[in-house]
Amino acid sequence: MTDPARVLFYGSPDFAVPSLRALIDSPYRPVAVVTQPDARAGRGRTLSPPPVKQLAAAHGIPALQPARLRDRAAIAQITSLRPDLQIVAAYGQLIPTSILELPKHGTLNVHASLLPRWRGASPISAAILHGDSETGVTIMLVDETEDTGDILRQRPTPIGVNESASQLSEHLADMGAQLLLETIPDWLNGSISPVPQDSTQATRARRVKKQQGRIDWTASADQIARHIRAYTPWPGATTTLGTTSIRVVEAISTDISVSDMPGSIIGDGETISVATGSGALEIKRLQRAGKRELSAEEFSRGTRDLVGQRLGSSDA
16 A cells, blocks of 8 residues: 655645645645744734644644745755645745755645636736636646646636625635645546646736725726725725725726716715716725724715715825
8 A cells, every 4th residue: 555645735824724624634634834934913913823824733733934945944844854745825935946856746736816827926816806707726736936837737717796805715715625635646646647838828916015905096987896806805995085094895886977086976975986987886895994894874874975075085
């Protein structure tokens, strides 16, 4: 009987948790996980472990947290684990060649797009922002450059009309975990032939920065609705009402013809509709900085003379 492969798992955020959980409950239980260092989060800036570390600890699996994977100490520690197969899911660092060369069965990655479309750090946000009708997950071989390795398996899924990045990420994380478990045994027994990516069809999803959340009310209502969905929950779709920062959590586009200045709040005072560069955006849920999330109706009741005010007028 062949000994089970020694699996080493690399991952950090919530997206990686279903894949790790699936491996733990399978014959491919990792001997250890490699994850990002603990980081400060929340209002209290409390030092918190990544979700992958939390799950690993609950199952007695050691966690390595090198600040730089290229450091000699990190490479030596990983080498000592003698991995036969490495699995990556949203780890957060590029893996150096010296580590990629360790396992005899290579390194597989769970990527949240149908490669070669949306290589890079933010494929889910990019797919929503650009109006893609479908996306999916790819199990691929990891090579020295970001998301360019050969494809082993893919599975598509439609993007819901009002699906946010948070909702889509959760769906793709579960899909990726299932596809990973289906792929590993076929990869190990040699029944999968890797398929090179067509680089001429590649698109790049660069890392999202906080300032990209700012809403541009001169864009169309449809573009702004996608912007809100793409940047929920992070960095959040933000604007201003007077001097107050507002996060728009949920909204839908309409094709109502408007002549008001973009950003102007229009309507009957009970709902919140906003004029845009083309059409009107109907806001469903929003949040003042430091306050709880409210429905549009709740927000309207608590704000005097809302109609006629202009969102984003104080933006720099």
